[in-house]
């Protein structure tokens with residue numbers, strides 16, 4: 398069982414105690430992949446799965462050390478599990494939830510926490526819609542609504558680095574009270590390909606560690622063969638990397654050229670592109686994530702053989718881990734070939750991301766001068782590289798000084814900027830409801 402399964406099961410149990418277990422359907426959401434357990438899990442054995450997106454039974458889950466010299470090592474096998482697209486799963490779950498009377502309001506973003514007179518969370522408010530960039534009301538203006546007092550529990554399920562969840566964590570000092578360390582994160586970037594039927598092995602999973610990442614950067618790749626000749630291929634990069642010149646998007650494009658991967662993709666086409674951060678904090682921050690999970694399972698299995706004294710503590714928070722640029726040399730990435738690797742505009746088009754241009758900026762700089770006074774001169778503008786949507790670009794102004802331009806309409810809502818900005822100067826807030834990536838098979 399993966400740590401993620403474990404957490405979901407714990408949550409499922411908790412909700413079941415309150416008769417809320419069906420609500421779990423709306424908590425599993427639209428990024429990444431779900432290994433859905435057959436029994437005692439999110440969905441129970443024996444239910445009618447007719448019309449569900451579940452495609453293939455997960456067959457084998459090998460862990461490979463990927464280098465040009467050698468590819469070896471087989472590890473954990475996950476059985477009795479299904480492999481499916483999480484966005485398809487969630488859409489299917491939404492229909493099931495609605496059949497059970499759950500009301501779902503897609504296209505509305507929760508922008509504010511509401512408290513009662515005892516300073517307890519009483520609900521949320523959605524943001525106003527139809528506000529122009531300059532703050533004026535447009536013709537389609539609609540006041541946000543308060544949702545409170547209708548239920549006993551307000552459950553925030555915003556996923557990794559939720560904007561309201563972070564506020565609650567700070568407001569109630571939850572980390573301090575739980576004696577938890579800071580959270581650490583990784584950025585996952587992936588594509589869904591349709592490949593040649595002769596190369597497709599439904600249910601087959603490949604996990605790798607190492608190349609193209611260097612030895613100082615944690616991370617690994619995954620390849621999942623789903624149904625209908627669809628394959629998900631992606632790279633997860635821990636955001637505590639030090640080199641400000643590292644570009645996770647370019648590392649991912651490089652990965653696909655490995656001789657163990659490229660032949661599988663040749664002749665295929667990309668259906669979708671996307672990115673999202675995930676919690677990687679480990680036990681010290683409540684959760685066990687994919688990258689340390691993979692790394693630890695490899696070390697545990699092959700080196701320590703079950704005798705690991707896991708008393709590790711995190712290092713610095715991810716934003717503090719970035720070194721100043723003069724300690725590193727720029728990394729030169731190969732140009733995309735347009736067949737296996739792609740430029741950013743092509744990938745963004747495949748993400749279906751969309752935001753109304755005329756709305757207040759949802760990516761806010763606490764101090765607008767920090768990019769030109771600190772980020773660019775000291776860190777060589779790392780936001781122009783870690784953002785998997787090239788939202789941040791440094792361009793020369795009339796006097797030749799580099800200024801930050803924010804292309805907020807490209808944002809994939811991955812939250813990497815909120816996490817990795819060296820001075821924690823970027824605040825991700827919810828855009829007008831309905832904006833964001835339009836994933837259908839991710």
Ligand SMILES: Cc1cc2nc3c(=O)[nH]c(=O)nc-3n(C[C@H](O)[C@H](O)[C@H](O)COP(=O)(O)OP(=O)(O)OC[C@H]3O[C@@H](n4cnc5c(N)ncnc54)[C@H](O)[C@@H]3O)c2cc1C
Nearest residue numbers: 401424425426427428429430432506507555556557585673
């Ligand atoms: C590349 C990648 C690969 C992964 N692979 C796997 C895997 O193989 N197996 C696995 O088990 N896990 C995997 N994961 C992790 C998995 O995707 C996550 O654990 C899971 O998606 C978390 O679900 P969630 O509902 O908590 O958050 P999310 O999936 O992030 O969903 C949160 C939802 O809330 C919405 N939202 C956020 N804030 C607001 C707001 N204020 N108002 C309204 N809506 C809001 C978001 O738009 C989103 O739809 C992967 C993650 C990534 C990034």
Ligand code: SF4
Nearest residue numbers: 784808809811812814
């Ligand atoms: S702007 Fe921030 S949240 Fe949006 S895609 Fe870039 S890094 Fe991710």
